[in-house]
Amino acid sequence: MKKISLQSKYSIVEHLTHTFIGRVRFNETDPLGIVWHGNYVDYFEEGREAFGRENGMCYLDIRDNGFVTPIVNVVVNYKKTLKYGEEYRVKTFLVQQRTAKITHLYEIYNEANELVCDGETTQVFVDLDGHMSLYEPEFYTEWKRKMKINNG
Amino acid sequence: MKKISLQSKYSIVEHLTHTFIGRVRFNETDPLGIVWHGNYVDYFEEGREAFGRENGMCYLDIRDNGFVTPIVNVVVNYKKTLKYGEEYRVKTFLVQQRTAKITHLYEIYNEANELVCDGETTQVFVDLDGHMSLYEPEFYTEWKRKMKINNG
Amino acid sequence: MKKISLQSKYSIVEHLTHTFIGRVRFNETDPLGIVWHGNYVDYFEEGREAFGRENGMCYLDIRDNGFVTPIVNVVVNYKKTLKYGEEYRVKTFLVQQRTAKITHLYEIYNEANELVCDGETTQVFVDLDGHMSLYEPEFYTEWKRKMKINNG
Amino acid sequence: MKKISLQSKYSIVEHLTHTFIGRVRFNETDPLGIVWHGNYVDYFEEGREAFGRENGMCYLDIRDNGFVTPIVNVVVNYKKTLKYGEEYRVKTFLVQQRTAKITHLYEIYNEANELVCDGETTQVFVDLDGHMSLYEPEFYTEWKRKMKINNG
Numbered sequence: 001m002k003k004i005s006l007q008s009k010y011s012i013v014e015h016l017t018h019t020f021i022g023r024v025r026f027n028e029t030d031p032l033g034i035v036w037h038g039n040y041v042d043y044f045e046e047g048r049e050a051f052g053r054e055n056g057m058c059y060l061d062i063r064d065n066g067f068v069t070p071i072v073n074v075v076v077n078y079k080k081t082l083k084y085g086e087e088y089r090v091k092t093f094l095v096q097q098r099t100a101k102i103t104h105l106y107e108i109y110n111e112a113n114e115l116v117c118d119g120e121t122t123q124v125f126v127d128l129d130g131h132m133s134l135y136e137p138e139f140y141t142e143w144k145r146k147m148k149i150n151n152g
Numbered sequence: 153m154k155k156i157s158l159q160s161k162y163s164i165v166e167h168l169t170h171t172f173i174g175r176v177r178f179n180e181t182d183p184l185g186i187v188w189h190g191n192y193v194d195y196f197e198e199g200r201e202a203f204g205r206e207n208g209m210c211y212l213d214i215r216d217n218g219f220v221t222p223i224v225n226v227v228v229n230y231k232k233t234l235k236y237g238e239e240y241r242v243k244t245f246l247v248q249q250r251t252a253k254i255t256h257l258y259e260i261y262n263e264a265n266e267l268v269c270d271g272e273t274t275q276v277f278v279d280l281d282g283h284m285s286l287y288e289p290e291f292y293t294e295w296k297r298k299m300k301i302n303n304g
Numbered sequence: 305m306k307k308i309s310l311q312s313k314y315s316i317v318e319h320l321t322h323t324f325i326g327r328v329r330f331n332e333t334d335p336l337g338i339v340w341h342g343n344y345v346d347y348f349e350e351g352r353e354a355f356g357r358e359n360g361m362c363y364l365d366i367r368d369n370g371f372v373t374p375i376v377n378v379v380v381n382y383k384k385t386l387k388y389g390e391e392y393r394v395k396t397f398l399v400q401q402r403t404a405k406i407t408h409l410y411e412i413y414n415e416a417n418e419l420v421c422d423g424e425t426t427q428v429f430v431d432l433d434g435h436m437s438l439y440e441p442e443f444y445t446e447w448k449r450k451m452k453i454n455n456g
Numbered sequence: 457m458k459k460i461s462l463q464s465k466y467s468i469v470e471h472l473t474h475t476f477i478g479r480v481r482f483n484e485t486d487p488l489g490i491v492w493h494g495n496y497v498d499y500f501e502e503g504r505e506a507f508g509r510e511n512g513m514c515y516l517d518i519r520d521n522g523f524v525t526p527i528v529n530v531v532v533n534y535k536k537t538l539k540y541g542e543e544y545r546v547k548t549f550l551v552q553q554r555t556a557k558i559t560h561l562y563e564i565y566n567e568a569n570e571l572v573c574d575g576e577t578t579q580v581f582v583d584l585d586g587h588m589s590l591y592e593p594e595f596y597t598e599w600k601r602k603m604k605i606n607n608g
Contacts, residue, residue, distance in 0.1 A: 026349055032526075049330060
């Protein structure tokens with residue numbers, strides 16, 4: 001498998017990698033004619049939610065289990081630019097981890113298959129009373145078992 | 153008072169006109185260096201909500217009375233452009249009407265006091281069970297009485 | 305062909321109708337859990353640009369011919385709502401017209417094939433010196449001839 | 457001066473700290489009723505550009521000197537949430553550094569003066585031919601001298 005840029009820090013769940021394909025909207029570009037940097041956070045979310053739909057663990061699945069998973073950290077590293085109308089691919093990776101967190105890594109590629117940006121997001125589990133869970137919720141542990149995800 | 157462009161069609165509540173001042177954000181502009189046309193719908197909402205806060209009838213006040221007021225129609229007419237960093241003023245007008253609707257008119261001006269765009273939005277009353285109200289809710293009728301708003 | 309809601313006012317170019325399929329993003333929804341009304345202007349643009357790519361007349365084609373086509377009017381009529389994760393279809397229609405304008409009509413459908421909203425946009429031709437063209441530019445007239453588009 | 461959370465890593469230019477005050481827009485909030493996480497990148501930009509306008513070094517000043525300064529890295533750490541209608545303050549700090557980069561730190565506070573999030577952005581200098589500058593451009597060095605900014 002293609003090495004991913006942040007792999008030294010994290011072990012990823014290799015068999016679950018997902019690729020989302022989108023197209024740059026006109027209103028996502030800025031006066032320089034390129035995608036405004038903040039919109040990559042949208043693209044990460046598109047990738048993460050497509051990953052979740054594919055694997056049965058998206059926002060709605062989590063909510064149906066009595067939790068929300070707010071983002072506590074975002075990192076984006078910009079390498080190249082995307083222009084209006086370009087097709088982009090978001091590769092989303094899930095990180096192996098023991099703690100009650102969900103960390104995804106992302107790589108976005110342009111049509112020429114060049115790495116445009118990479119980054120990561122980390123989420124925590126919060127129950128419907130607003131309390132952050134210090135332990136991984138059972139429904140999530142079961143899902144990991146079903147999906148053959150190691151804790152790393 | 154300044155005539156407003158759509159006045160032939162509607163009678164407005166003259167004593168409640170409100171002006172909101174904002175500044176164009178970088179990410180609101182497009183590759184032509186001007187505010188992307190869809191963002192004027194945001195500016196209308198900024199104006200409408202500032203009008204509501206000023207007069208005690210914003211989104212949260214309405215919700216506290218057991219209603220939401222979804223938009224059922226938006227019209228925007230573009231005359232000039234706004235650039236990054238420009239200050240804009242949104243003038244918000246409430247329309248006098250008998251029916252169970254809320255209609256606002258808007259005029260947006262640039263720093264040279266030129267009319268950049270105008271438009272309108274119409275909202276209906278929907279209760280928390282999702283039913284559209286055919287009659288004006290009592291809390292709204294009372295508010296109109298308090299604010300000396302005629303039905304036109 | 306399905307009758308379109310605004311057809312009484314306009315004659316459309318029936319053989320060029322185009323359907324774009326998108327999916328509602330999480331950050332396009334509001335505290336009511338539905339797509340924020342201003343985002344339908346984005347969806348119209350997605351539809352219009354997909355129509356343009358399909359038929360060889362998108363933003364970049366126009367610009368390569370020395371023109372931009374700013375929006376001068378937008379109308380959106382809301383009928384139903386879209387929720388996070390829903391797939392939507394934007395049907396884009398081109399209006400037959402004699403004047404130096406481009407008018408599109410739009411219909412957005414949900415997964416149950418219900419009409420969620422419809423609307424229209426009108427654009428004018430502006431050359432690279434910023435002057436609005438009173439006559440339809442030659443490249444556009446030629447494109448209409450090639451595409452067998454009547455003036456209505 | 458208040459200690460800033462990332463101060464261990466960076467030395468900041470203490471005398472240039474700037475505070476921008478904004479108000480959460482309805483369409484910036486998500487189905488959980490709180491500001492969608494990606495919008496904090498907008499708030500950072502609002503803070504950075506207000507800092508730039510205050511100190512004579514915003515996007516337009518840089519462009520007039522023949523450069524653009526694309527973002528190469530963004531980090532956001534989320535501590536609390538902001539709701540619709542809340543006023544927020546963005547404190548923007550400039551980092552002292554020797555290299556041809558501009559790094560800002562940010563802290564966003566709610567009305568109760570609690571830290572909602574912090575983060576950083578890094579920009580590089582790119583000339584109008586698209587080449588990244590390995591050395592700090594002269595206009596920027598002069599500005600630093602004028603503003604009594606040390607290299608740290």
